[in-house]
Amino acid sequence: MPTIKDVAKAAGVSIKTVSRVINDNSEVADETRHHVQQVIKELGYQPSVVARSLVRGKSNTIGVVIPLSARYIFSHLFFSEVLRGIAEVLADHSLDLLVHLGQDNTPYVELYLQRRVDGLIMMSIPVDDLNLEGLLESAAPCVFTCRILDEHNSTNWVDVDFLGGIAQSVEHLLDLGHERIGLLAGRSNLVSVHLRVEGYRQALDKRQISVLDGLVLYDEFSFAAGQRLVNKLMGQDEPPTGIICGDDMMALGAIQGLRDMGYTVPEDVSVIGFDDIVLAKFSTPTLTTVRQDAYNKGHVAAKTLVSLMSTSPCPEPTQIILPTELVIRDSTTRAGER
Amino acid sequence: MPTIKDVAKAAGVSIKTVSRVINDNSEVADETRHHVQQVIKELGYQPSVVARSLVRGKSNTIGVVIPLSARYIFSHLFFSEVLRGIAEVLADHSLDLLVHLGQDNTPYVELYLQRRVDGLIMMSIPVDDLNLEGLLESAAPCVFTCRILDEHNSTNWVDVDFLGGIAQSVEHLLDLGHERIGLLAGRSNLVSVHLRVEGYRQALDKRQISVLDGLVLYDEFSFAAGQRLVNKLMGQDEPPTGIICGDDMMALGAIQGLRDMGYTVPEDVSVIGFDDIVLAKFSTPTLTTVRQDAYNKGHVAAKTLVSLMSTSPCPEPTQIILPTELVIRDSTTRAGER
DNA sequence: CTGAAAGCGCTAACAT
């Protein structure tokens, strides 16, 4: 592959002149410019981004880190939606996108320390992530697509309103006359799961309803987990008449599990999901759920990172909570309908 | 951030010695080595991958190109599954993964020509892609996750057996006594769609059943398209009793559309999908479909690319067709059951 | 308007 030197030689000009042409900034005589452009085309020359990165001191690349421990999100449409939101913003700024599955043994902050990326977007980091500390200690521009535990409150993040979304779900069920409400929360090592539980608590407290033991269960976000947990939940002395799930796949699993046990949804038990995946609209019954806009999450996170990187000195931490919306469909109804 | 020079100075050794330590190949006295390692740790030194790339002449990065025209795959779980398959192989080989949404105006072969990536994996390229030619003319190591039109038959690709999968679907319906079978094929600018149609034709020919006009329709892969097309299909004089769809989302849309028109699935019309997405197992009725292993597709494509890059001279083109499997569920039944 | 030369951070012959 030709280099700038080859072009210079072939065009009979200096390297610097070629450099000027390809960066079309400084003044070059029109004649020279055209001639050089001609030679460039003939040779099929393309400047090496690697050499440019070295001399310019930046890679023009953003890393998106997906902890392997959160690998389940890979089988979530959620993931590709967030990624799409990120990718479109980066494209607008001519930034490249490096996707990194974080093996726990290689601290992902190295991506930055090795000048491979200029900034990082972290997806769904669990609270017990081993490499998080190293990242926060570094000067790496970084935005999380989820809240993290952070005593200094100094991280940038974009997240949806899990607390409010779940609280609204609880209120919806209470309004329908449900008094015993179960929560299938998700993995307990995620901040978002804690927030879900907190939203559940607050909504019940507000109506002076006591939070009962055994009505909040934890497991991974999956159809299978929904099926599993619902068995536990309904096996209790006084089973709930309404169940709120950490995400839609869990909710669909819960519905299936309930059906297998002989319950009818929503007549016997109302079920609410979270996310509003495509499926939610088409399941039987259609799923009442809390909508979050994953594309927008990625979009906003990327925007935040880009502005973070172009601003100096480092601005105040940006912490954005995106709204959710309760979408009421057919999986919820008044208590005691049957 | 410290450079190799800083380390050398601080350790009181030459740059080359530091280089030897961080590449731990050549012989360095144990004492020197330990000392240098100590200094590296103290300074928090990390070698710059950019500088390394420049001098080594390779980026250790693979680009995955997703044509924007195929943006729909972003909202397909399929995409993230393929990507996961790719990512895991690359991680094993310490290769980085660059995801590139191909804007049609920037030829993606530039990723290679600018030394940004050492090889490319192309996802779902339509036949009318403008930038394809440039890529094929270049020397870029490249593997497609779909077949492409290529008169020289010189490209490397990994694909699933669309032709066989659809043929098997047709046979399944024929075995159930269906004689009029519709095909909702997908976008006609995809080779995979042509192959689906070809499979459909061959299977019907084999049983000496004539292929009727109006029974094969084209549209995008989506729920909405399934709903749309089924209306056209059933509005004909002699509507089909069996419908084969290009993918599962289309099939689910078709089922919904049929239901809206007052038909029952599968009693009135049998429906078959393609992919076997998670949803297929949980829809009502559960969906008969052709399973393809998207993760494996990505895995094999990445493996192929890696071996391609490490082999010289360039080996014979690798063209792999992965098997599919017909998964029979509840959306298909004998013709005239009702 | 153009060129010579230094240097980005690293590796690799070639000494010593």
Added chain:
DNA sequence: ATGTTAGCGCTTTCAG
């Protein structure tokens, strides 16, 4: 076993 030196391909003062 260790250091010197010359690049990798580009940008960028600083002169001409």
